[in-house]
Amino acid sequence: xxxxPLASNLANWESRVPVHVASDAYDLDRFVTxxxxxxxxxxxxxxxxxxxxxxxxxxxxCHIGTDTVSLARLxxxxxxxDFSPSALLVARDLAxxxxxxxxxxxxxxxxxxxxxxxxxxxxxxxxxxxxWVPSMAAWxxxxxxxxxxxxxxxxxxxxxxxxxxxxxxEDQRLVVTHPYFGDGxxxxxxxxxxxxxxxxxxxxxxxxEWHHPLSEIVQAVLDAGLRLTRFVEQDxxxxxxxxxxxxxxxxxxxxxxxxxPLVPTQFTLEAVAPDGSExxxx
Numbered sequence: 351x352x353x354x355p356l357a358s359n360l361a362n363w364e365s366r367v368p369v370h371v372a373s374d375a376y377d378l379d380r381f382v383t384x385x386x387x388x389x390x391x392x393x394x395x396x397x398x399x400x401x402x403x404x405x406x407x408x409x410x411x412c413h414i415g416t417d418t419v420s421l422a423r424l425x426x427x428x429x430x431x432d433f434s435p436s437a438l439l440v441a442r443d444l445a446x447x448x449x450x451x452x453x454x455x456x457x458x459x460x461x462x463x464x465x466x467x468x469x470x471x472x473x474x475x476x477x478x479x480x481x482w483v484p485s486m487a488a489w490x491x492x493x494x495x496x497x498x499x500x501x502x503x504x505x506x507x508x509x510x511x512x513x514x515x516x517x518x519x520e521d522q523r524l525v526v527t528h529p530y531f532g533d534g535x536x537x538x539x540x541x542x543x544x545x546x547x548x549x550x551x552x553x554x555x556x557x558x559e560w561h562h563p564l565s566e567i568v569q570a571v572l573d574a575g576l577r578l579t580r581f582v583e584q585d586x587x588x589x590x591x592x593x594x595x596x597x598x599x600x601x602x603x604x605x606x607x608x609x610x611p612l613v614p615t616q617f618t619l620e621a622v623a624p625d626g627s628e629x630x631x632x
Contacts, residue, residue: 355558375546392420415441463495481559490574517592576621
């Protein structure tokens with residue numbers, strides 16, 4: 351491998367920013383004109399997140415800040431972290447124009463605790479985040495370091511089983527093509543457009559993703575000392591993984607009805623950091 355996967359990924363995300371800023375999928379102006387507007391991602395999670403009033407929230411891999419602003423609108427004292435300087439320029443501008451009290455820090459998620467400090471009530475990260483992380487164990491250790499005693503992790507992402515499928519098949523059959531179990535090495539991808547569905551080409555199409563099976567994700571969280579409190583597998587997704595996925599009428603995508611029982615499309619995981627009594631063995 352002659353390319354640096356992490357450098358390629360940064361260039362890739364930098365090149366997505368202008369496409370996403372102009373995209374109806376993110377609809378940035380709606381956050382400015384409607385003070386109650388939430389991103390579709392946070393709107394889906396709001397009931398599970400509960401009342402965030404006064405909560406200290408770390409939003410990891412926040413991109414251009416639409417979810418971070420939405421968390422602020424739920425009452426959180428929120429800081430977003432991302433490694434893309436261009437994305438964070440957009441995020442800060444969006445927060446200012448939307449009147450949202452949200453801060454943004456530029457750093458690699460592998461160094462989140464050093465960048466953000468500790469004592470957070472909630473670490474929130476969702477939708478298209480796991481595959482960009484080389485080591486789930488290191489990632490989970492960062493999450494554990496960020497959380498206050500009794501603080502919680504909320505993670506929602508595409509299901510690893512879905513990502514093994516060949517999404518390019520014209521016959522729409524569910525065929526496993528990519529490995530389910532990762533070996534620590536990233537897969538190289540080259541996509542000329544982004545996941546928003548816009549026709550605009552991205553200037554740095556090469557990126558690398560690491561595949562993590564569900565067992566690795568869950569075990570990393572447990573090994574970091576967190577206690578699993580909720581885990582569900584679901585049949586919707588926030589983007590069209592395959593062109594034959596159908597909209598559900600609420601901004602999400604699903605496999606056709608006859609395929610839905612066959613493959614989960616996403617998972618949600620919640621876990622909590624031990625409080626003082628648990629650390630003392632109580």
